[in-house]
Amino acid sequence: MRGQRLLVSGMGGELGSLVASMLEDEPWVGSLFGIDVDPPRRRLRKAEFLRIEPTDRDRIVEVVTAFDPHVLVHLAVWEPDARAGTDLARAFTEAAAHAFIGAAAECRSLESIVVRSGIELYGRDRHALTRPDESVLPHPTSEYGRMLTRLEAAARQAGERIGVPVGMLRLAPVLGPHVPSPLGRLLRQSVVPYSLLADPPFSVVEDADAARAFVAAAQRRLDQPVNVVGPGAITGLQAIARGRRIPVPLFGPEWGLTRRLSHLVGAPIPDHVLEVLHRGRLADGSRAQQLLGVAPTVSTPEVIDRLYAWESVVRVPSPIRGAA
Amino acid sequence: MATIIDLPRRAFDTTRSIAMAPVRPLIPAGMVDEWGRDDHVIRALSPLLRLRWNVSVGGDQHLPSRSGALLVTNDRRFSFSPLYTSWALAQATGRPVRFVGHPDVVPFGPALRRMGAILRNPAEVRGALHHGELVVLATAPTNHPRSAGAVDPALVGAAVMAGVSVFPVASMSSPLGRSARVQVGAQVRPRKKRRGPLAEHELAEMTQRHLQRMLDELGGMQTGMTAIDWLGEG
Numbered sequence: 001m002r003g004q005r006l007l008v009s010g011m012g013g014e015l016g017s018l019v020a021s022m023l024e025d026e027p028w029v030g031s032l033f034g035i036d037v038d039p040p041r042r043r044l045r046k047a048e049f050l051r052i053e054p055t056d057r058d059r060i061v062e063v064v065t066a067f068d069p070h071v072l073v074h075l076a077v078w079e080p081d082a083r084a085g086t087d088l089a090r091a092f093t094e095a096a097a098h099a100f101i102g103a104a105a106e107c108r109s110l111e112s113i114v115v116r117s118g119i120e121l122y123g124r125d126r127h128a129l130t131r132p133d134e135s136v137l138p139h140p141t142s143e144y145g146r147m148l149t150r151l152e153a154a155a156r157q158a159g160e161r162i163g164v165p166v167g168m169l170r171l172a173p174v175l176g177p178h179v180p181s182p183l184g185r186l187l188r189q190s191v192v193p194y195s196l197l198a199d200p201p202f203s204v205v206e207d208a209d210a211a212r213a214f215v216a217a218a219q220r221r222l223d224q225p226v227n228v229v230g231p232g233a234i235t236g237l238q239a240i241a242r243g244r245r246i247p248v249p250l251f252g253p254e255w256g257l258t259r260r261l262s263h264l265v266g267a268p269i270p271d272h273v274l275e276v277l278h279r280g281r282l283a284d285g286s287r288a289q290q291l292l293g294v295a296p297t298v299s300t301p302e303v304i305d306r307l308y309a310w311e312s313v314v315r316v317p318s319p320i321r322g323a324a
Numbered sequence: 325m326a327t328i329i330d331l332p333r334r335a336f337d338t339t340r341s342i343a344m345a346p347v348r349p350l351i352p353a354g355m356v357d358e359w360g361r362d363d364h365v366i367r368a369l370s371p372l373l374r375l376r377w378n379v380s381v382g383g384d385q386h387l388p389s390r391s392g393a394l395l396v397t398n399d400r401r402f403s404f405s406p407l408y409t410s411w412a413l414a415q416a417t418g419r420p421v422r423f424v425g426h427p428d429v430v431p432f433g434p435a436l437r438r439m440g441a442i443l444r445n446p447a448e449v450r451g452a453l454h455h456g457e458l459v460v461l462a463t464a465p466t467n468h469p470r471s472a473g474a475v476d477p478a479l480v481g482a483a484v485m486a487g488v489s490v491f492p493v494a495s496m497s498s499p500l501g502r503s504a505r506v507q508v509g510a511q512v513r514p515r516k517k518r519r520g521p522l523a524e525h526e527l528a529e530m531t532q533r534h535l536q537r538m539l540d541e542l543g544g545m546q547t548g549m550t551a552i553d554w555l556g557e558g
């Protein structure tokens with residue numbers, strides 16, 4: 001098992017950088033290679049990185065086939081309004097999926113594909129299960145959910161064609177100190193809207209817990225979907241109260257105006273985040289321990305508390321002034 | 325070179341804190357559990373529930389202390405028996421007890437979910453039972469307080485699939501008075517072990533029969549002699 005070659009797509013993102021830094025410490029990882037449109041956000045010691053646009057498929061195929069990975073960890077997924085608007089996020093995610101999964105399928109050494117997915121694909125339609133487990137069929141009701149459903153289908157089909165196991169980690173909304181998350185950004189505003197009539201519960205997962213799950217999935221050659229959800233749950237109003245923000249109760253039609261205002265102040269509310277506030281988002285993550293050997297340890301209320309404890313601006317003293 | 329502008333943040337925080345001070349005690353801090361049940365809300369509503377129902381609980385020693393179980397109770401129309409049964413059993417056992425059947429419509433659905441309700445869906449019930457929860461399921465509603473309605477085999481099938489026990493729970497309350505009774509019976513044990521869907525059909529019928537027997541034994545809410553009963557005594 002030693003000397004494995006791992007390819008991490010989306011290594012430049014916060015989650016990708018975190019996964020890469022954890023993989024560097026794994027004794028079974030021989031060489032680590034990453035590709036993304038942005039450079040990694042952490043100092044990586046062993047990993048090699050190439051900056052390639054997700055739309056540059058020829059270049060990606062060339063680089064990936066030359067590296068010939070044993071495991072592809074596919075994290076190149078753009079959540080709408082996290083780093084790009086919904087249209088751009090959809091285009092980038094689909095382009096990256098075709099390029100990376102297609103290129104990996106051409107590699108003779110490939111033994112496993114691990115894909116980043118999300119519990120958004122279960123959807124929150126009326127009468128949808130409160131805590132769906134992995135056996136529930138995807139029925140997305142938001143654009144992000146549909147993106148993830150297509151991504152999973154593409155990865156599964158590719159895996160079946162070449163006979164390689166495909167593991168899908170369905171993450172709850174990921175929050176962390178530098179993770180670009182529209183939900184986290186909204187909750188950190190001074191004034192936060194919530195649904196007065198519903199105020200449903202939701203769960204989240206901390207970025208470090210999610211990263212540990214990816215490392216375990218790559219090592220164990222996971223071949224099925226797994227929900228990765230922090231223990232516990234919280235409602236929008238409870239989260240706002242914990243952060244000592246001003247809650248704004250909304251009934252229905254004024255949500256449209258609120259979304260526009262929120263967009264103007266820098267916290268757009270995409271439809272999957274609106275769904276969290278209106279219908280909640282929970283999932284049964286009890287199989288993670290059994291299938292991955294690890295399970296999230298930081299509970300949802302703790303992640304929310306940490307969300308509010310993070311500094312807005314981290315001031316780094318100027319080295320020139322410090323030297324003087 | 326860019327510089328960071330400091331907004332009057334402290335003044336804003338102070339203003340926000342003063343503005344929120346009167347309403348802060350009304351906002352439930354804390355958290356809900358993984359099914360959306362809010363202990364804070366239930367504790368806050370308990371005096372109101374106690375004002376409506378004075379429930380005496382019996383037979384709760386039959387219930388498992390840790391694992392999940394499906395508790396099937398009778399339901400007279402508009403008696404809200406799943407609500408007071410789950411509330412009374414939660415107080416008696418010290419465990420959260422959920423009940424089946426919240427409408428997925430605001431504001432009733434979310435409000436009942438805070439009280440411990442889950443959807444009337446076999447997959448949802450199975451998920452809760454699989455995670456070691458006590459779940460109260462009402463029979464089909466009837467007009468008579470001492471009549472057990474039909475038990476939905478699909479929902480009993482959730483217990484079969486989750487591998488947990490089924491218990492009959494006789495519940496009785498007065499439409500006007502406060503007195504209410506909740507009596508947990510012994511576990512329903514099917515006579516034959518079935519491999520297929522017959523298991524839930526037979527178990528559902530047997531549970532209904534057990535429940536009916538318990539209700540017959542329990543008697544009515546008003547017991548004792550009426551004022552003119554002595555005339556009939558020899």
